[in-house]
Amino acid sequence: MTSHDALPRTARAAVSHGRGRLSGRLVLVNLSIPAAPVALFLAGLLVTGGETNLQVLITLGSLLLACLVVCGISLARWLTTRYRLTAERFELRSGLFLRSRRTIPINRIRAVDLTANPVHRIFGLTTLRIDADGQGAPAGRGLRLDGLTKADAAELRSLIIERRDRDHARNAVDGDGLVSELDRSWIRYAPLTVWGVGSVLAGAGSVYRTLHEMKIDPLELGVVKDLVNRFGSVPLWYGVLLATLAVAALGVACSTATFIESWSGYELRRTEGGVLRIRRGLLATRSVTIEEDRLRGVELIEPIPLRWAKGAKLNAVAGGLGDREENRRRRALTPPIPRDEVLRVAAEVLPASASPEERNLLTRDGLAPHPRAALRRRINRALTAAIAIAAVPIGLGLWLDPALVTIGWITGLALAAALTALAYDAYRTLGHAVRGRYLAIACGAFAHRTVVLRREGIIGWNITRSPFQRRAGLLTLGATVSAGDGVYKVRDVSVARGLALAEAAVPGMLAPFVERDPAAGR
Incomplete structure (x- = not known):
């Protein structure tokens, strides 16, 4: 001591x-x-x-x-x-x-964390x-x-x-060992996030607003005048292409810089007393502790760009991480890394008593598929979105210029094909299963999300049915936990299977609220 x-x-x-x-x-x-x-x-x-x-x-x-x-x-x-x-x-x-x-x-x-911003680090404070x-x-x-x-x-x-x-x-379980640490090759996944381009646009908007408040016209600045003089005479399509490439390049640079700043020195370690400790950060250092007895599960996230590169990231579903906004900042267990490495880390993070079948739930192998009505719902939403977007240029074309009608039709057909493919992919992602002490839920379109929850951590069920779901015989079953996002939803599952899933995951919890049909004998 x-x-x-x-x-x-x-x-x-x-x-x-x-x-x-x-x-x-x-x-x-x-x-x-x-x-x-x-x-x-x-x-x-x-x-x-x-x-x-x-x-x-x-x-x-x-x-x-x-x-x-x-x-x-x-x-x-x-x-x-x-x-x-x-x-x-x-x-x-x-x-x-x-x-x-x-x-x-x-x-x-429940948690004692250390952080240090750049100024604090200069003076040796935290x-x-x-x-x-x-x-x-x-x-x-x-x-x-x-x-x-x-x-x-x-x-x-x-x-x-x-x-x-x-x-x-x-x-x-006591233990002290390194679970994962930074590999420099992971930086190749840094540009595969959408936040880089968004941060560039947000930063440009903030700079413009600041200059406007200071009564400074950005178009009158010397740098801007030089760019206008150099590219002002090029065709519009060429200027748009150059601007798009410039924003994309800046977005990649911002994403890479953010990755380096956020994840330099990354280390995930299991310390004595059953505590997971994540340390990371270059300029602003962060140290987050998660007690294993507060860990309700893990969540695998695969956004489209990362998925194409066979990458993913892992979040903890844990209590004691603050409110919802703070939980989003502190729940990350890994940066964007290879999917196989994420699965390995998830298997080590789960308690040692978990069986191999329980540890493999994140792979989505063997998850129960959802009914075809769920696919029809996604395709209908995709086609509705494509029609709504295409209707804008078509309507303007009927009023102003017939050429816009052609553009609208081309846009609508392209969007219908792309969104239908995305809808089918989202349907294939849907799945659920109960294995041992865990419930697995998979869903997502732009980002595939697979969450594995400890069944004893489920404190309630939230059942919702829209008018369209009632016509299709579907419901959305939400597992309520006192951690993470609070509710994790099994979307568009049949009524019978959804109720059976709730009963299998937490026996008896829904029994007082279910009305049985005497005629059907159930």
Whole structure:
């Protein structure tokens, strides 16, 4: 056991009856906040060739004032924040005018994570976050200590976990071993995400809006004028092609840069006490812990570009990861990597007691198919979407130019073929099965999703039937769990099979709500 004499000064204070406090280096971090508007002003002078106007000065002055206010609030938080770790609870006090005191019982703590943004890393600081459930858990985003040194944060986390695990009646399997770590060859999967192009377009929109607010016309900038002079006389189709290629190239670059920043140093490790720990990040480091007894399953995701390259990524379906938005940021177990590697990691993440059949559920082999009525529904939706899109140019052509009618027909036929193929692929993905202690659900069109849930983690069923589903004799069965997305749906399954699946997964849960037909004898 760790000796108190061997602990850093602030960690010893947290353990004793005294109170720990944030690092003094946080003052330097706070003083760097006003540097942002100054750097923005200098960048603006560089772009505009040294010209400025009153609107720019007012905008940057307002931003500087806001940064000074934030700096003052942060300094007050540094002066007033005190924390203490006792045998029964973790206490946090903060606030100058509005004082706050929060307490979390040790046995309610579910996760202790460390993160560090680029500025914190420069000064050797990190943020410790404590997540809890039940009574005593703070509302909102959880309890955070923003501004501990790396040594103090690591030591404090180990002490919290040690005391929590000492008090818990745990059945988790102990172990300490590396499950997966970064392979540089995985970077080839980085461009195969759609977020790169989206981030380029979003960034361009933000820059344009900022310049517009500062009364700067982007078309009057020297760089833009040079591009117009060089390509202004080219045909429209050539300009559109060049713009598309440029956006795609920037999107690939952004996706690759995001992958490198997010997943550098990636390591998935099973630590002592049955805890999965994910560490990753180049500029902003992240460390997420997931207790195996809070793990309700795993989810395999295969978006279209990754699927073409035989890649995938793996998410945890686990409790204790915050609200839905925070859960989406923290649930990733792997980056986009080869599908075979994902299946290997998933097999190791599942409890050691899982059988080979249970571990192979993510491969979708042997999943029960859904009725043909589900295929007809998807094809009908695909054709409806194609007709709705094609109707726009056809309608304009009947009113303005007959050439648009031809374009509309070509567009409609192409979309009908592409969306019908996508609908058939989505139908082939549908499947479900109950094997041992697990329920497997597969669905998805643009991204195939296969989730494997522990049956004992299912706390309810959510059954929905649209008018079209009732005509086709189908229903959607949602498995409710206190983790992940909350509800995982078996879409467009027949009524008899859906009810049988619910009974097989959790016997007796639906029995009080099912009306039997005496005439049919069931």
